[in-house]
Amino acid sequence: MEKFLTVLRFHLKEGLSGKGFIITAAVLFAAIFGYFGFTHYFGNDEKMTVYVSNQSTGYSFDTSGEKADFADVKEITDDKVEGIKKQVKDGNADALIIVSGSGDAPKVDYYFRRMVDFQVLGLINSVMQPQYLNTVISENKLDPAVAGSLLTPVKIEEIALKKTESLGLVYFFLFLMYMFIIMFGNTVSLSIAGEKTSRVMEIMITKVKPVTMMYAKIIAAMVSGLIQIGMVALAYGVAKMLGWTSGELEIFGMPLDLSVLNPKIFLFLSLFFVLGYFVYALLFASITSVISRMEDIGSIIFPVSILLMGAFLLGMKTMLDPNATIVLVSSYIPFFSPMVVFSRIVLGEAGLVEIFLSIAVLLAAIVVLSYVANRIYAKGVMRYSGKTNLADIVKMVKNAEM
Known part of the structure; x- marks a missing residue:
C-alpha cells in the first residue's frame, strides 16, 4: 500500500x-x-436586421400590426437592393425580403446567407397571407365569413405530460x-x-x-x-x-x-x-x-x-x-x-x-x-x-x- x-x-x-x-x-x-x-447581459438584446423592398403596386409589407420583436425591419428603396444583397451574403445583414407582382398573388423573394430563419418565414406569412386572402375574396365575391372559416386552422392544444x-x-x-x-x-x-x-x-x-x-x-x-x-x-x-x-x-x-x-x-x-x-x-x-x-x-x-x-x-x-x-x-x-x-x-x-x-x-x-x-x-x-x-x-x- x-x-x-x-x-x-x-x-x-x-x-x-x-x-x-x-x-x-x-x-x-x-x-x-x-x-x-x-x-x-447580451443574450436578449441581439436582434436580426431584416430589410424589405416593396416593388408591388397591390401589396404592402406593413409590420406595425405584427409581432416582429425578434428583428429590426427596415424598408429600403429599389436602388439599394443589390447593396443589401451583398451585405446579406457577407453576413452584415440577416435577411432581405423583396415583394413584387401586381396580379392576383404576390411574389415574395426571401434572401438569406446560409440557413432559412423560421421566424422570418412566419413574419412573411403573417403579413402577406391576409392581404392575399382579401384579394381573392373581393375578386371572387366570396362571403368573407365563409372564406375565413375555411382557412381557420384547427385548434390544437399542446399538453406535455412530461417536460423535455x-x-x-x-x-x-x-x-x-x-x-x-x-x-x-x-x-x-x-x-x-x-x-x-x-x-x-x-x-x-x-x-x-x-x-x-x-x-x-x-x-x-x-x-x-x-x-x-x-x-x-x-x-x-x-x-x-x-x-x-x-x-x-x-x-x-x-x-x-x-x-x-x-x-x-x-x-x-x-x-x-x-x-x-x-x-x-x-x-x-x-x-x-x-x-x-x-x-x-x-x-x-x-x-x-x-x-x-x-x-x-x-x-x-x-x-x-x-x-x-x-x-x-x-x-x-x-x-x-x-x-x-x-x-x-x-x-x-x-x-x-x-x-x-x-x-x-x-x-x-x-x-x-x-x-x-x-x-x-x-x-x-x-x-x-x-x-x-x-x-x-x-x-x-x-x-x-x-
Missing part, C-alpha cells in the same frame, strides 16, 4: 501541476462562467463525459507507452509491481477528471449566486432547463464518470501495455475510441427516445450504460431500480475487466518482441502471474 500511495502521489503531482491540466481547468471555468455572463426542456443539459453533460473519459484515458495510455518505449518501465518494475503502477496512473487521471467536473459545478454555482442563471437559455437551439440542476445531478455525473472511466481506462491501460513502439498507440486504442464514440451516439439517441428498446438494452451494457443511464436520469426517465441495477452491472464488469487487465498488463509491459495479436493477449490472460 505504501508503494502504491507513493506512485499515486507522484502521478497526481505530475498531472495536477501540468500546464495542460491547469489550462483545461481555466478554459472550462471561463467558458461556463462566460456563457452565463454573456447570456445574462433538459435536452440541452443532456447534450452538454454527454459531451463533457465523453471528452473527459477519452482525454484522461488517453493520458493513461500515453503515460504507459512513454514509460515502456523509453525503457523506464524496466527500472521501475524492480521497485513496484506493474499492476500497482497501472492503478496509480488510472486513479490519478480519474482524480484530475473529477476536479474538472468540479470546475464546471463551481462555474455554475458562482453564476447562480450572481443571478445569471435565470431566464431562457439554449445550446445549439436546445433548451437549457437549469431548474433540474442540483447536487444530485452532479453526484450522478461524477459517479457515472468514475464507473465509465474505470471501464475504459482498464481497456486503454491493458491494450497499450502490449505495444513496443510509440507509433503504434493510435492504432491500438482506435477500437476502444470507436466503442466510446458508440456510447456517445447512444446517449444522443437517448435524448430523442429515452425508452427505445436499444436504449433500454444499452442501460445494462457496461461500455454504454454510463452515458445512457445518466442521460435518462437527467430526463427523469430512469427509475431507482434501473439505476442501481445498472450500477451493479458496471461494478461487476469492472471486477472482470480488472482481472483481465491485470494479467495482460503484468505480461505486456515487459513484452518487446514485435506486434502482439489476439492469440498472444489470450495467452497473457491465462498465464500471467500477479
Whole structure:
C-alpha cells in the first residue's frame, strides 16, 4: 500500500501541476462562467436586421400590426437592393425580403446567407397571407365569413405530460463525459507507452509491481477528471449566486432547463464518470501495455475510441427516445450504460431500480475487466518482441502471474 500511495502521489503531482491540466481547468471555468455572463447581459438584446423592398403596386409589407420583436425591419428603396444583397451574403445583414407582382398573388423573394430563419418565414406569412386572402375574396365575391372559416386552422392544444426542456443539459453533460473519459484515458495510455518505449518501465518494475503502477496512473487521471467536473459545478454555482442563471437559455437551439440542476445531478455525473472511466481506462491501460513502439498507440486504442464514440451516439439517441428498446438494452451494457443511464436520469426517465441495477452491472464488469487487465498488463509491459495479436493477449490472460 505504501508503494502504491507513493506512485499515486507522484502521478497526481505530475498531472495536477501540468500546464495542460491547469489550462483545461481555466478554459472550462471561463467558458461556463462566460456563457452565463454573456447570456445574462447580451443574450436578449441581439436582434436580426431584416430589410424589405416593396416593388408591388397591390401589396404592402406593413409590420406595425405584427409581432416582429425578434428583428429590426427596415424598408429600403429599389436602388439599394443589390447593396443589401451583398451585405446579406457577407453576413452584415440577416435577411432581405423583396415583394413584387401586381396580379392576383404576390411574389415574395426571401434572401438569406446560409440557413432559412423560421421566424422570418412566419413574419412573411403573417403579413402577406391576409392581404392575399382579401384579394381573392373581393375578386371572387366570396362571403368573407365563409372564406375565413375555411382557412381557420384547427385548434390544437399542446399538453406535455412530461417536460423535455433538459435536452440541452443532456447534450452538454454527454459531451463533457465523453471528452473527459477519452482525454484522461488517453493520458493513461500515453503515460504507459512513454514509460515502456523509453525503457523506464524496466527500472521501475524492480521497485513496484506493474499492476500497482497501472492503478496509480488510472486513479490519478480519474482524480484530475473529477476536479474538472468540479470546475464546471463551481462555474455554475458562482453564476447562480450572481443571478445569471435565470431566464431562457439554449445550446445549439436546445433548451437549457437549469431548474433540474442540483447536487444530485452532479453526484450522478461524477459517479457515472468514475464507473465509465474505470471501464475504459482498464481497456486503454491493458491494450497499450502490449505495444513496443510509440507509433503504434493510435492504432491500438482506435477500437476502444470507436466503442466510446458508440456510447456517445447512444446517449444522443437517448435524448430523442429515452425508452427505445436499444436504449433500454444499452442501460445494462457496461461500455454504454454510463452515458445512457445518466442521460435518462437527467430526463427523469430512469427509475431507482434501473439505476442501481445498472450500477451493479458496471461494478461487476469492472471486477472482470480488472482481472483481465491485470494479467495482460503484468505480461505486456515487459513484452518487446514485435506486434502482439489476439492469440498472444489470450495467452497473457491465462498465464500471467500477479
